[in-house]
Amino acid sequence: MDYLLLLLVLPILFSIFTLVSGRYSKILSLVFSSIMLLTVLLFYEFINTNFTTDKFFGIGFDVGLNYLSYPLILLVTIVVFAAIFYQDPKIESSYFSYIFFLQFSLFGVFMSQNLFLFYIFWELVLIPSYFMIGRWGGPRKDYTALKFLIYTHVGSVIMLVSIFVLAFNYYSLNGTFNFDYNQIFSAMPSGALYYLVLTGFFLAFFIKLPTFPLHTWAPDVYVESPTTSSMIFSGLLSKMGAYGIFAIFINFKDSSVGWLILSLGIISLIYASFSALAQKDLKRMVAYASIGHMGFISIAAGVYLISSSELALVGGMFMMFAHGLIIPILFGTVGSIERSTGTRAIRDLGGLTKMMPNLAFLMTGGFLASLGLPGLAGFIAEFSVVVGSWQAITYVSFLIVFGLVLSASYHIWALQRTIFGPYNNYLGKIGDMIPREFWPVLILFLLVLLFGIYPYPIYHMFQAYMGGV
Amino acid sequence: MMEIIIQYLLPSFVLFAFGIVILFWSFITSNNRIFSLFSIASGIISFILLLLNYGANYKYFDIFTFDTAGTILSLLFVFLMVIISIATYRFNFSHSEIFYSILLFSTGSMVLAVFSNNLISIFVTFEASSIATYILAAYPKSRKSLEASMKFFVIGALSSAMIIFGISFYYISTNSFSLGLTSNSSTYILSLIFLLVGFGFKLSLFPFHSWAIDTYNGARSPVSALLSTSSKLMAFAIMIRIFLFTFDISFSNYVQIFFIIISILTMTYGNVTALVQKDVKRMLAYSSVANAGYLSLIFTLTGENALSLALAAILVFSIAYILMKGGSFITMENLEEKGTTLNDIAGLGKKRPLLAFSFTVLLFSLAGIPPTLGFMGKYFLFLSLIEGGLWWLAIIAVLNSAISVYYYFRVVMYLYWKESNVEVEKNRHIDYAVFSLAILTLAVGIVIPIIFNSLYNLWGGLP
Numbered sequence: 001m002d003y004l005l006l007l008l009v010l011p012i013l014f015s016i017f018t019l020v021s022g023r024y025s026k027i028l029s030l031v032f033s034s035i036m037l038l039t040v041l042l043f044y045e046f047i048n049t050n051f052t053t054d055k056f057f058g059i060g061f062d063v064g065l066n067y068l069s070y071p072l073i074l075l076v077t078i079v080v081f082a083a084i085f086y087q088d089p090k091i092e093s094s095y096f097s098y099i100f101f102l103q104f105s106l107f108g109v110f111m112s113q114n115l116f117l118f119y120i121f122w123e124l125v126l127i128p129s130y131f132m133i134g135r136w137g138g139p140r141k142d143y144t145a146l147k148f149l150i151y152t153h154v155g156s157v158i159m160l161v162s163i164f165v166l167a168f169n170y171y172s173l174n175g176t177f178n179f180d181y182n183q184i185f186s187a188m189p190s191g192a193l194y195y196l197v198l199t200g201f202f203l204a205f206f207i208k209l210p211t212f213p214l215h216t217w218a219p220d221v222y223v224e225s226p227t228t229s230s231m232i233f234s235g236l237l238s239k240m241g242a243y244g245i246f247a248i249f250i251n252f253k254d255s256s257v258g259w260l261i262l263s264l265g266i267i268s269l270i271y272a273s274f275s276a277l278a279q280k281d282l283k284r285m286v287a288y289a290s291i292g293h294m295g296f297i298s299i300a301a302g303v304y305l306i307s308s309s310e311l312a313l314v315g316g317m318f319m320m321f322a323h324g325l326i327i328p329i330l331f332g333t334v335g336s337i338e339r340s341t342g343t344r345a346i347r348d349l350g351g352l353t354k355m356m357p358n359l360a361f362l363m364t365g366g367f368l369a370s371l372g373l374p375g376l377a378g379f380i381a382e383f384s385v386v387v388g389s390w391q392a393i394t395y396v397s398f399l400i401v402f403g404l405v406l407s408a409s410y411h412i413w414a415l416q417r418t419i420f421g422p423y424n425n426y427l428g429k430i431g432d433m434i435p436r437e438f439w440p441v442l443i444l445f446l447l448v449l450l451f452g453i454y455p456y457p458i459y460h461m462f463q464a465y466m467g468g469v
Numbered sequence: 470m471m472e473i474i475i476q477y478l479l480p481s482f483v484l485f486a487f488g489i490v491i492l493f494w495s496f497i498t499s500n501n502r503i504f505s506l507f508s509i510a511s512g513i514i515s516f517i518l519l520l521l522n523y524g525a526n527y528k529y530f531d532i533f534t535f536d537t538a539g540t541i542l543s544l545l546f547v548f549l550m551v552i553i554s555i556a557t558y559r560f561n562f563s564h565s566e567i568f569y570s571i572l573l574f575s576t577g578s579m580v581l582a583v584f585s586n587n588l589i590s591i592f593v594t595f596e597a598s599s600i601a602t603y604i605l606a607a608y609p610k611s612r613k614s615l616e617a618s619m620k621f622f623v624i625g626a627l628s629s630a631m632i633i634f635g636i637s638f639y640y641i642s643t644n645s646f647s648l649g650l651t652s653n654s655s656t657y658i659l660s661l662i663f664l665l666v667g668f669g670f671k672l673s674l675f676p677f678h679s680w681a682i683d684t685y686n687g688a689r690s691p692v693s694a695l696l697s698t699s700s701k702l703m704a705f706a707i708m709i710r711i712f713l714f715t716f717d718i719s720f721s722n723y724v725q726i727f728f729i730i731i732s733i734l735t736m737t738y739g740n741v742t743a744l745v746q747k748d749v750k751r752m753l754a755y756s757s758v759a760n761a762g763y764l765s766l767i768f769t770l771t772g773e774n775a776l777s778l779a780l781a782a783i784l785v786f787s788i789a790y791i792l793m794k795g796g797s798f799i800t801m802e803n804l805e806e807k808g809t810t811l812n813d814i815a816g817l818g819k820k821r822p823l824l825a826f827s828f829t830v831l832l833f834s835l836a837g838i839p840p841t842l843g844f845m846g847k848y849f850l851f852l853s854l855i856e857g858g859l860w861w862l863a864i865i866a867v868l869n870s871a872i873s874v875y876y877y878f879r880v881v882m883y884l885y886w887k888e889s890n891v892e893v894e895k896n897r898h899i900d901y902a903v904f905s906l907a908i909l910t911l912a913v914g915i916v917i918p919i920i921f922n923s924l925y926n927l928w929g930g931l932p
Binding site: 056057059119120123124126127130131134135141142145146149150153154157158160161164165167168193196 | 833837838839840844848851852855856860863864867868870871874875878879881882885886918919921922
């Protein structure tokens with residue numbers, strides 16, 4: 001369907017318009033992101049349609065929507081809308097141009113149907129993110145921007161070699177080049193080359209996710225960015241890795257790989273929880289919470305590779321949707337605290353309920369959703385993953401439960417030290433969340449509540465995707 | 470016979486003729502802009518004449534092979550010459566007629582050199598362009614550029630001696646100057662070694678690279694653009710004709726192993742040393758050494774499929790290389806007066822948005838970020854490595870490319886979010902020149918996958 005191209009053309013046009021519109025870009029970008037939201041909602045009709053061109057060397061401009069990519073595109077639009085609504089005062093007008101460019105690249109990643117195009121969009125994401133970190137970051141922005149760039153670029157170039165190897169193996173078997181997701185993996189090489197291909201995809205996706213030993217770029221990036229960027233990066237960049245795992249990596253169908261990523265996921269969950277317990281900076285704590293949640297993605301994929309448990313996999317997919325809605329709430333509220341009190345250090349806060357009732361409400365809601373309280377979206381995901389993993393790995397899933405308990409403990413403890421307890425009088429008289437902070441976070445929270453009570457629309461899409469697979 | 474060859478020699482003779490006209494015109498006026506316009510006009514005429522010959526495959530005895538690959542490279546040389554002439558339009562040095570006439574002479578010789586298919590014609594044309602570039606490197610006669618030129622000249626003379634030695638050994642073993650002959654004698658191997666060292670100097674392969682850094686850094690930036698791209702690609706095209714089409718038949722194993730080592734060392738050395746450079750122009754010089762390493766990867770390949778893919782890929786890489794490297798050095802020209810360290814270029818994004826944007830695109834291309842042309846060049850080159858079974862070498866190359874991202878993006882960082890109070894003069898001509906290169910990098914990068922099929926089998930010298 002040619003209409004699909006509209007999803008890619010619109011963000012690029014918006015990016016150019018906001019670039020040239022100068023001081024009007026703040027309001028224009030809000031309008032544009034609402035238009036994007038409406039467009040994406042209307043595109044529900046076009047799920048399972050594809051657009052293709054003639055192929056050269058098996059490479060064509062093949063894009064399509066399916067039941068896995070549509071929820072992610074919806075998520076991208078919602079989070080971008082919320083982040084633009086939030087409008088951290090640090091950012092300048094040209095910032096919005098980069099946001100729409102990032103949206104374009106993310107749409108490309110989720111919509112591309114062959115590995116070559118996927119790689120191109122995957123790398124394109126680096127450019128706007130690099131500028132967004134570097135131009136509007138905190139004191140250590142230079143270091144952070146380059147660290148982020150090197151980490152993710154190394155991962156993706158090795159993935160490029162893997163793609164080459166797969167393509168040539170396909171060529172030697174079938175006599176033609178083909179980069180299609182569903183067909184290229186039929187030509188998996190054996191021996192050392194198999195491990196090469198595996199390593200390439202593993203590094204690319206698990207750095208971006210991020211998972212335990214490869215995660216160190218993430219806290220820096222999330223913490224150094226202004227709140228708007230933190231919402232976008234934590235909510236959306238990690239979804240690229242998650243999407244790569246669910247759409248591409250599970251094609252490996254190797255249970256030893258399953259055990260590897262399962263254990264990495266569990267280590268990641270527990271490690272991130274302990275790190276979060278030890279943090280003194282609230283924003284850094286939230287960054288580790290985000291890494292911990294991403295552990296569920298690797299756990300779900302690992303369980304699926306071991307036992308083909310669809311329940312766990314769908315749970316993992318729902319986790320990426322739920323996490324994409326929940327984490328921006330946390331960063332949004334932390335950003336609001338920072339604006340209002342001028343600090344993010346946990347020990348300087350306390351009893352904020354008294355002065356900031358709206359914030360206390362949303363922050364409690366967000367934290368409870370993040371720790372997996374029933375009735376909120378996070379619970380559905382975690383519950384599915386844990387139940388699904390019980391079928392496959394029985395007693396090992398106690399470790400996951402242990403991780404869940406730890407994660408509940410640091411969430412509650414942080415809440416207790418920041419918004420409950422006695423009010424820290426040194427903070428003086430401070431104001432509550434202002435409307436531009438309150439409304440986007442509230443909208444996100446209502447969505448979390450909606451999908452916690454009635455997860456069917458999204459959950460069903462993932463189930464349909466698995467049926468298709 | 471005579472009538473046909475005139476048609477193929479004409480593009481370079483136009484350049485020679487205009488070079489002489491410029492020299493005589495300097496009796497009338499010493500206005501730099503007139504000479505620049507002459508140079509641009511001759512470039513355009515020569516470009517059109519070359520386009521008319523596009524697709525031809527004509528062998529003049531064994532002296533010249535007018536093939537399409539050579540035509541593409543010549544088109545690039547002439548194009549870069551036009552861009553350099555545009556960028557130097559506002560040069561105000563004394564005796565600028567010498568600069569432009571030598572520029573035309575050297576480009577004309579390069580055009581002939583890429584078509585040469587016989588060791589004598591190769592040596593004559595190669596030498597003609599080399600001597601012209603020694604003078605170009607010295608051109609504004611500042612202390613720095615004189616030093617650069619002197620180093621370049623001494624090393625160049627040495628490499629010419631090596632080449633002469635190689636040619637004579639080749640003649641002793643085969644009794645001919647034609648390429649494509651084999652012999653089992655030890656002098657044949659000696660000629661291989663001498664030719665390799667001689668041309669390796671020009672291509673700045675690892676142990677022979679040190680002149681390149683000082684020369685590219687010391688010479689005036691438009692000259693560095695010429696030296697690090699056209700001059701290097703000329704040597705590279707000659708090397709393809711010699712080492713792939715001649716020696717490969719009998720010594721493929723030795724050549725392969727030797728070039729694997731050389732290319733790994735060159736890439737790694739260039740990239741690692743570029744990491745620590747504070748001066749952007751010097752960083753570009755080191756990255757030019759690293760790119761020589763990528764270019765020499767083609768000599769590691771054996772097997773017909775891999776080679777024909779690589780020979781097509783190398784054309785894409787050459788186009789990318791001329792555009793991005795030439796453009797980057799021309800950008801430096803604008804900053805030369807004030808210095809080219811990272812601090813001097815800081816904040817260029819605010820002071821000169823168009824130039825900074827174009828430079829950023831070129832740097833993305835150098836770093837191999839899709840969808841720029843630089844990515845496509847590397848993509849097809851590494852693809853041919855995997856086709857040839859050298860996937861581990863592809864990984865080393867790819868990791869090198871990943872290292873290079875650091876120093877290119879650090880420059881982008883300084884361009885856009887560092888502040889400095891260095892004043893940068895405005896020069897519209899450099900803006901336009903670099904911008905056109907940047908746009909071409911993007912546009913051709915998107916078109917290349919579609920036209921890549923037509924780049925196969927364009928090298929006419931295959932035995």
